[in-house]
Each structure stands twice: as C-alpha cells, then as structure tokens.
Amino acid sequence: MKRKLALVLTCIATLTLGACGSSASGSPSSQKDSASSVSVKSSSASNIDAAGASTSSSATAKTTDSGDPLMIYSPQADADRVGWLTENAEKALGFDVEFLCAGGNDLADRLVAEKANPQADVVMGLLQTAMYQLKDQDILEPYTPSWADDVSDTYKDKDGYFYEFWQTPIIICYNPDYISDPPTSWQDLIKDEYKGKYSVGTPQGQTIRSYIIGMLWPYYDSSTGEISQDGWDFLSTLYANSYQMPAESDAWQLFKDGTVPIMMTWYDGAKTKSAEYGCNVEYVKPANGTPVVSEGIGIVNGTDQADKAKAYEDWWGSAETQAAYAKQFGVVPVSKKALDLCGDEVKKDGEMFKPQDIDWEVAAEKSNDWFEKIQLCAQPR
16 A cells, blocks of 8 residues: 555634645745645535536546545645535545645655655645646646547647646736836836836746746747847846845735735735735736646556546536636636636636736746746845
C-alpha cells in the first residue's frame, strides 16, 4: 500500500481558492509554506443533487481500486470548497478522497521531488503554465475524460495530459473613492499619476506570475524567443514605482483606506474581498485584453489508484458537477455544457473581460527564465 502523508484535521482557510505568494493580491491557489492533508466532512456543503444536477454513469461509476483514499494535490485550501468537493465526490464515487493543500509552486516542486515514488494520484487546480511544466517533466499521464468534447481546444493539452475547467481573469481593479482617472491598460500603470498606488508581489505566486506574463507578452518576439529591452524597461519601472508593502500587511484594508487603491489580482477574489471589506471596486478592461488563466486537472504518472483517479476526473469535469460548483462558489466553467446550466450572473462574469492573446505553452517554457531575470535585475531588493 502506498505510504500517504499524515492527515491534518483542518485546512487553513484562505481567500476563496487561497492566496498564493503575496498578501497583496491573492490568487487561485494557497499561500501556505507547508502543505496540509485534509479530508473534510462538511455538513454545510451543498450537495450536487440538491443543486439540481443529474447523475451520469461516467460521473457516478463505483470503482474497485485499492482501499487507500484518493490523494489529490490542490491549491484549493478554502475549507468550504474542500468540504464541498470531498462530500460530493465521496457520495458520487463511493470511495474516500483526501486533499493535500499548498501553494501551486510548492505542489509542483513536491510532485517533481516525488516523481520516483508518487504520493499523489491527481493534481488539480494548478494553472496551465504549471501543468505544461509538469507534463514536460513526465509527471502526468495522459487520459481523455468523458467531458473532453465539452471544452474547446484552448482549454486542453493537445496530447491529452491535462484538461482545464475554470476561466479566471487576472485583472486590475481600483477603488473609485480614491482613483477618479483610472488606468486603461496594464502599460498605464507606470504613469506618474499611479506611482505608489499599486503593489507588485514577488513572482512566486501563480496570480503574480500570470499578470507579469501578461504584461511582458506584448514585448515577446517569437522570432528570437526573447522579451525586448522595452519590455524589461517597462517592468523595471513598474517595480520601481510600486508601493513596497510591508510583510503581513492587510492588502484589502490598504485598498479600502486608499493607501494602495489599485490592485492586480484575480477577479473572483476581488469580488469576494471587496464585498467582505465593504469597499467600492471597479475594474479596468484593457483594449488588448487581460490574462485569463485556467486551472487544470491531470492524473499523476505512476499512481496505483488509476481507476479512482479516472473516475474522479470524469466526475469533476462533468457539466453537472461544474455547474453545481459554479452555483455554489461563483466560478466560471470552461465547459460549454456546464455554462449552459449556470445562472445569468456566472454567464455575465464569463463575458466581462476580453482574454489577452497569450500562448500559455510558450509562456510555460520561457517563464522560469523570465522570473529568474526579474529576481536578479528588475525586482527591488
């Protein structure tokens, strides 16, 4: 029987999907430095059947794999969400599910370190750049889930190693109580009138990496595979003009009181936190688009729970499960069938921002070198 990591009874609750890398922005991933394994039974979690979803044979098939719980590595550290996933998956699939929650980069590093002796069966919730990197390092094994045809080619690996399930705009938001003439693009941020009114985190978190990729992408030269000097000059100015946020700062309190009235973050996090803090928020909608990232799911190469892993992936990505989850937590699924089952607010959120045209596979290949250069040259010390 495969050795599993120690069970911790509670999962540290963080901003919706968590806050990876910087308290200044939040992220669709967890910020925790150390991972925690959780198996949550949540009596308050809404059940899929109660949400009106139908069940299909692919989503509810019982398996006869080993007696170990299915171990899922995921940055979804919010206890309510993990509770919902655990309760509904176990009811639909008939076996135990455990989550090991940590930041996206921490999980990727752990998966690489465990490559010779995999501890995870499924990885779920890492952004597409991280999933491409895991694929390149032979961490994933290919599988075509039952819902593969429900998502466009934009949201799937062409070789079938992973599939994406949500679309998450990475946005600029501002407090209109303090900003009367907001920026209209990412490039506007380096204008003098916005100096000291935004913060840029260190590029360890998934959200921060995503908006930096988005800002650098217009300067990417496909003929050379390099970022132009204009791009590096822009980024150096961006960091130089940013507010240096002290450690342990409450970013949303600073946003509310006008100390840092411009924030780069993920859309669902901005909606949630602005409501929680009772502050006004507006969104920048650049003409050339905003980065739209997607979380992916894949099966870990070498798992001894392949049947369970496939059953879970089939269940999780089904239109019914995705629509029920969207109803509960307000995320926007990439599945066309799931989106058809969603309410008007979710559909409206899915159309609010123009996606920036980014080749995320190329970005995955190049970005580690970019971030190394940022840490050496652009980021203030």
